[in-house]
Amino acid sequence: MAGDRVDLVVFGATGFTGQFVVEEIAQVEADGDGLSWGIAGRNRAKLEKVRQQAVKETGRNLDHVELIVADVSDEESLNQMARRARVVLNCVGPYRFFGDQVVKACVSNGASHVDISGEPQFLEGTQLNYHEAAEKAGVYVVGACGFDSIPADMGVVFVHDKFDGDLNGIESYFNVKTGPKGYRGIHYATYQSAIHGFANQHELGPLRRRLFGKRLPRSNYKLPNRGNLHSSSVINKYCLPFLGSDKSVVQRSVFHNYEKRGWRNVQYSPYVGIGGWLRTVSITVLLAVFGLMASTKFGRTLLEKFPRFFTLGAVNHDGPTRQQMAETSFSMTFVAQGWKEKRPQDEQHTSPPDQTMVARVSGPECGYVATPICLVQCALSILKEPGKMPGSGGVYAPGAAFAETSLIERLNHRGVTFEVIGDQ
Structure with a gap:
């Protein structure tokens, strides 16, 4: 992957769950994981509010967190976001309506993708439609990385x-x-x-x-x-x-x-x-x-x-x-x-x-x-343990993707x- 990418980008950061994912990354970063990251959404002013709310809740200085404007209705903005990330944490649902566009942008532009979908049709359809392309691109697409499932x-x-x-x-x-x-x-x-x-x-x-x-x-x-x-x-x-x-x-x-x-x-x-x-x-x-x-x-x-x-x-x-x-x-x-x-x-x-x-x-x-704890640790497993992931890329369920990684140990550490x- 290109060296100028940030490690993580939270897409949908201005949504209800996205706010808590941003705060979780801020906490993990404080524990010494040494991350570069950004937050993405449709409105820059709202992204700034999310960042400030995270500062208030965590006490961390987050001036280094990049703000990226991206919209599911704008394909080029999704491509630009994906080109900026090593892993996109996608919090924009329902995934039936808004998920495919983001997966496509990530696979096409060399970014791995994790989400919090609990929608079997989306999850299974993504594996059917994108597994081979993700393998060729050398990226991982892993859905259901929140409480589901x-x-x-x-x-x-x-x-x-x-x-x-x-x-x-x-x-x-x-x-x-x-x-x-x-x-x-x-x-x-x-x-x-x-x-x-x-x-x-x-x-x-x-x-x-x-x-x-x-x-x-x-x-x-x-x-x-x-x-x-x-x-x-x-x-x-x-x-x-x-x-x-x-x-x-x-x-x-x-x-x-x-x-x-x-x-x-x-x-x-x-x-x-x-x-x-x-x-x-x-x-x-x-x-x-x-x-x-x-x-x-x-x-x-x-x-x-x-x-x-x-x-x-x-x-x-x-x-x-x-x-x-x-x-x-x-x-x-x-x-x-x-x-x-x-x-x-x-x-x-x-x-x-x-x-x-x-x-x-x-x-x-x-x-x-x-859910934010699980999502962030899944993304970190892709970043930090690529040699323990299956194959060289592809679309997987979590138990297939992370069975040989230290994800369970990471989750234990986070509660x-x-x-x-x-x-x-």
């Missing part, structure tokens, strides 16, 4: 590495702990991405057939079918299937690691803890209404126009307050089962699993505190912790 995907990598035997499957349970101020403030952009993800689920089948081309060998022992609602003793809550991108991202990583690293096929089922019976039923009804309305154009219009009404106030354009974020934390508990005996990769076991392990990934508020907590 670093805890899940790198959690599976962590469990795989720690499990002494043949790993068969993992169930994960996501749980949120809020403080006295509660947590009402899912940002509108996240909500909008979910609307269009639901609306276009039909795209995934044909896309996956083109992307994967074959099925991996299937275990004789399937993970339990928990249904749409179950009471879990793991986190002592009623749980629903987790509807985010985690499962699809993990599947992409497992496929790569099966083919390139000799993994067995690992089953994965993610769940989210809701709470008591009444709350769980209420959330289930809301999700059913949401899914039904997202399936029609008129319904999507209503969902986008009245987000507070259809989420009982959970979604707004302002996001959660800093105090709410400071009082909130997350955990994701992984219950793994498999066999003590190791067999060749494709040789199936003929007796039920005889070994379990429980691990946990935990950290601060997941959407706007842990997103990975640990084995015992057997079940």
Whole structure:
């Protein structure tokens, strides 16, 4: 890559999440990582406000941080931004509408790209459409580098590495702990991405057939079918299937690691803890209404126009307050089962699993505190450990891209912790 590039450029720095990514880089820089970096967005005056807000929050002098004007509707501005960066941290969503332009500019101009997308269609389509070009350009494109889906995907990598035997499957349970101020403030952009993800689920089948081309060998022992609602003793809550991108991202990583690293096929089922019976039923009804309305154009219009009404106030354009974020934390508990005996990769076991392990990934508020931590550390892994990345470039899920890097160690250092907590 050209020597006159800065290490990192945050695109979408003037957005809600972008502000926190800027502050996270300022903190990491203060820890001695020796970074050159810039922030990019449509309006220079707003970029200056972001920089000043970061100065206020972190106490750092950020006069050296470059301001770059770039707009997703202006291809040449994206090209200029990409030519200025070694890695672009893309915070501009929904990625269905605004992601492809940025990936194209990065691949065409020699910049690696990480994002915080939780949109399977975008993530899988990017791998299908840009992998070969990214390989030839010698750059890495790694999506889902925020809460979607670093805890899940790198959690599976962590469990795989720690499990002494043949790993068969993992169930994960996501749980949120809020403080006295509660947590009402899912940002509108996240909500909008979910609307269009639901609306276009039909795209995934044909896309996956083109992307994967074959099925991996299937275990004789399937993970339990928990249904749409179950009471879990793991986190002592009623749980629903987790509807985010985690499962699809993990599947992409497992496929790569099966083919390139000799993994067995690992089953994965993610769940989210809701709470008591009444709350769980209420959330289930809301999700059913949401899914039904997202399936029609008129319904999507209503969902986008009245987000507070259809989420009982959970979604707004302002996001959660800093105090709410400071009082909130997350955990994701992984219950793994498999066999003590190791067999060749494709040789199936003929007796039920005889070994379990429980691990946990935990950290601060997941959407706007842990997400910037994860995104920045992913970018630094590309910068600092290119020899531990797969191939010479390409498009990967995080568990494929970073399985052999020190990303988990880096995340532990920044407060997103990975640990084995015992057997079940």
